[in-house]
Amino acid sequence: MQTDVIAAPASRPAWRGLIGFNLLTGIVLGIVGFAVGAWLGGMIGDGLRWVGQSDENDIAIFLGFALGLVGYFGGLGFFNYPISRLLGHPPSLREYDSEGWGRYFRMCTDHKVVGIQYLVVILIFFFVAGFNAMMIRTELLRPSPSIWPADTYLTLVGEHGTMMMVLMSAAVIGPFGNYLIPIMIGARRMAFPRIESMTVWMTLAAPIVLLSAIGLGGFPTGWTGYTPLADQANLGMDSYITAFILAGTALTLVGFNILATVFTMRAPGMTWGRLPLFVWAQVATAILMLLSAPVLVTALLLAVLDRTATTTFFTSGNGGSPYLFENLFWFFGHPEVYILALPGFGVALEILPVFCRKPLWGYGMAVAGMLGIAALSFMVWQHHLFVSGINAPLRPFYMLTTELISVPTGFLFINAMGTLWNARMRLEVPLLFVLAQLFNFLIGGLSGIFLSDTPSDVTLHGSYFVMAHLHYTILGGLGFSLFAAFYYWFPKMTGLQYNMRLARIHFWSVFILFNTTFAPLFAAGILDMPRRAVTYASYLQPINDWVSISAFLLGGSMLLFGINVVYSWAIARKPAVDNPWHSRGIEWQLPTPVPVHNFERLPVIVAGPYDYGVPGALPVMQPEAAAAPAGGE
Amino acid sequence: MADQQLIEGEDIQAAVRNYWVGSRLWIAGLVFYFLAFAFSFLYLRSLNANHMWHPAKVQAPAVWGTAIVAALVVSAIVFTIARTALERNSLSIWRWAALVAFLLALTAAALQIVEYRELGFGPGAGGFASTFVAWTGGVLVVVLGMAYWLETIWATSIRAGTTLADTSRGERRMLAANVEGFGAVWYFVVAVAVATYGLLYWVG
Numbered sequence A: 001m002q003t004d005v006i007a008a009p010a011s012r013p014a015w016r017g018l019i020g021f022n023l024l025t026g027i028v029l030g031i032v033g034f035a036v037g038a039w040l041g042g043m044i045g046d047g048l049r050w051v052g053q054s055d056e057n058d059i060a061i062f063l064g065f066a067l068g069l070v071g072y073f074g075g076l077g078f079f080n081y082p083i084s085r086l087l088g089h090p091p092s093l094r095e096y097d098s099e100g101w102g103r104y105f106r107m108c109t110d111h112k113v114v115g116i117q118y119l120v121v122i123l124i125f126f127f128v129a130g131f132n133a134m135m136i137r138t139e140l141l142r143p144s145p146s147i148w149p150a151d152t153y154l155t156l157v158g159e160h161g162t163m164m165m166v167l168m169s170a171a172v173i174g175p176f177g178n179y180l181i182p183i184m185i186g187a188r189r190m191a192f193p194r195i196e197s198m199t200v201w202m203t204l205a206a207p208i209v210l211l212s213a214i215g216l217g218g219f220p221t222g223w224t225g226y227t228p229l230a231d232q233a234n235l236g237m238d239s240y241i242t243a244f245i246l247a248g249t250a251l252t253l254v255g256f257n258i259l260a261t262v263f264t265m266r267a268p269g270m271t272w273g274r275l276p277l278f279v280w281a282q283v284a285t286a287i288l289m290l291l292s293a294p295v296l297v298t299a300l301l302l303a304v305l306d307r308t309a310t311t312t313f314f315t316s317g318n319g320g321s322p323y324l325f326e327n328l329f330w331f332f333g334h335p336e337v338y339i340l341a342l343p344g345f346g347v348a349l350e351i352l353p354v355f356c357r358k359p360l361w362g363y364g365m366a367v368a369g370m371l372g373i374a375a376l377s378f379m380v381w382q383h384h385l386f387v388s389g390i391n392a393p394l395r396p397f398y399m400l401t402t403e404l405i406s407v408p409t410g411f412l413f414i415n416a417m418g419t420l421w422n423a424r425m426r427l428e429v430p431l432l433f434v435l436a437q438l439f440n441f442l443i444g445g446l447s448g449i450f451l452s453d454t455p456s457d458v459t460l461h462g463s464y465f466v467m468a469h470l471h472y473t474i475l476g477g478l479g480f481s482l483f484a485a486f487y488y489w490f491p492k493m494t495g496l497q498y499n500m501r502l503a504r505i506h507f508w509s510v511f512i513l514f515n516t517t518f519a520p521l522f523a524a525g526i527l528d529m530p531r532r533a534v535t536y537a538s539y540l541q542p543i544n545d546w547v548s549i550s551a552f553l554l555g556g557s558m559l560l561f562g563i564n565v566v567y568s569w570a571i572a573r574k575p576a577v578d579n580p581w582h583s584r585g586i587e588w589q590l591p592t593p594v595p596v597h598n599f600e601r602l603p604v605i606v607a608g609p610y611d612y613g614v615p616g617a618l619p620v621m622q623p624e625a626a627a628a629p630a631g632g633e
Numbered sequence B: 001m002a003d004q005q006l007i008e009g010e011d012i013q014a015a016v017r018n019y020w021v022g023s024r025l026w027i028a029g030l031v032f033y034f035l036a037f038a039f040s041f042l043y044l045r046s047l048n049a050n051h052m053w054h055p056a057k058v059q060a061p062a063v064w065g066t067a068i069v070a071a072l073v074v075s076a077i078v079f080t081i082a083r084t085a086l087e088r089n090s091l092s093i094w095r096w097a098a099l100v101a102f103l104l105a106l107t108a109a110a111l112q113i114v115e116y117r118e119l120g121f122g123p124g125a126g127g128f129a130s131t132f133v134a135w136t137g138g139v140l141v142v143v144l145g146m147a148y149w150l151e152t153i154w155a156t157s158i159r160a161g162t163t164l165a166d167t168s169r170g171e172r173r174m175l176a177a178n179v180e181g182f183g184a185v186w187y188f189v190v191a192v193a194v195a196t197y198g199l200l201y202w203v204g
């Protein structure tokens, strides 16, 4: 085993540890790179007629971001291996699989370290974007602008929306997917561990780049970046575009890596029919990521060209069309909805049998549901454009395909109901969150039918009804599953217990307050309150004041969660037992903390993961099998 | 197992399969990347907003385009020779042919950059002009990435030793898998370049 490759001798002074390829170097080189790029871009822009005539030089900003990112990734050490390959050094599988604190602040190819890095990044920016939501709700206490002018308010909305979309796309698949997929399939690593590590550092850089928009005059488009507004917007738009390109690239790479891993790295006996549903959900998500995110990246690259090189993709006066962006964006944007939702269903179906103590009901149906959702989600995107003036005869097709998606989604609900049927549930915190997730997603899904239906969408489009709908699916569905996953796997990932009382208080407060915050917004939408507007009609003030106060309390309940995380992880540090939930999952059969390379010898899988309460059920794996080659069947 | 080949303590079978699976997945991702350009082309062309899709004075320079695509096609053919040579263990042919294939890919990239300077119209001269610049640029980026990949394979085989006998069986299997994976993606990219050429220079 290759451990402790770079462990420093104990005698070295502590500051020496800061020198080398790590986050600190990455930040320093990132800033230097930005400065060089912005200066170069300034020089280039001065020589160009169309830049010289305006007072804004987008070339300088984009070049600054580009070279800044080169410096950042170079400082983190991501160019070392590509350069050594350029010089003909043989391929290697991994590096820096060491122990110790330093590995969390550098490129590390241990998938468990990457999982923890993801978890921390997501939690930090979840609170930043959540704080943003509090500022939005503060402004909306009054029907006319009271704290911020309209453009600042729009920037707040855009920052909240974009940051949450970027984070939530990685919320389950990042921390839990990276940590658990190799273990769950009986492997020691991901197929491409350096790419895996790179995605987490992209996911850290994206929200920081996005936040830089505040210093560049903000951006007015919300998370969707619609043209021609985006073509006309000031420099802050460049931050949005760069951040989303980063996120889109990361999504593509995550999808690529997960698919390769599950295809090639499964342990002997880990047949497709024994794959845990958590892994199946990540596979379905990975397909969406690999195929839809490149379209987003291309669309944003075209936007870069429009803003820097005078191309006219998105301005109709000169042979372009804003609909081109809208189509490309939603070709990614609708699969994105399931990139958000599917991992959450994976968590739910993984956790349900453990706490119901009975086998999962309808394994094959669940797999069919997930793959069916993935396939259909590429054929629905124009339901976002029903009222945009698209060719009207297209509408029934997109209405039908969208409504068809409720069939495979219904499969997953039937799986959950069948598993819950006659179960003697153990109402632990993870299960509570899963039950609430199903409840919330049901409301989110049913409200979606009204938006997929063209006649009702004509009145509801662009209103708070849409906003309530998407928060029910993303926060109420995926967000709750994120909490379920956290409370379920935290003892495994950290080896520590969390405060159970606080967790229960968090559950009940967040469940009640989530619903009291977002359910009234359906009403606000039906009463014609438009999204992304700083003003609203005065008769809507009682609803908005109620929602704002409820939202503040919801934010407070999230703080309880934050306190629990920090207290349990950093202060109390009470060791957890190895398998507190008596789960059959492979990850729970390993010692805590999980050894650097997971398995001393590769396991042989001999049974399915959900045979709870089945008489004579075999344990899932034989841990000390002969050293056999990795791979399926 | 008697014939177990290891790198860094791990059986190479998974790594070998990763080349195969990874290259196919990469193709799948690239399909959608190029699809976005193709969609832009077809969409803007059919809308022809303000009759500004393709003003008559905008002429894609077919000579340069032909040269670029020819370089790519010849690179793919020479690569096929290199790959066959490697399968037959004739290492010196592999080395020269792989080097030529790599240099041809770079030549195509260089010709593309020259073409931008000789274009005769700006990227703002309508929908076609915009799409032309962006799509050829999108191909250019991928070609450069593929050239990098081919160089790493070539350099690895140079460094690995003067004769194949110097290398271990495991290293040879890894090399062969890498070459196979690269080939799959390269043929795909060259095919896309040919199709792009047809649309941009002839359909317009």
Ligand SMILES: [Cu+2]
Binding pocket: A333, A334, A337, A380, A381, A383, A384
């Ligand atoms: Cu949609």
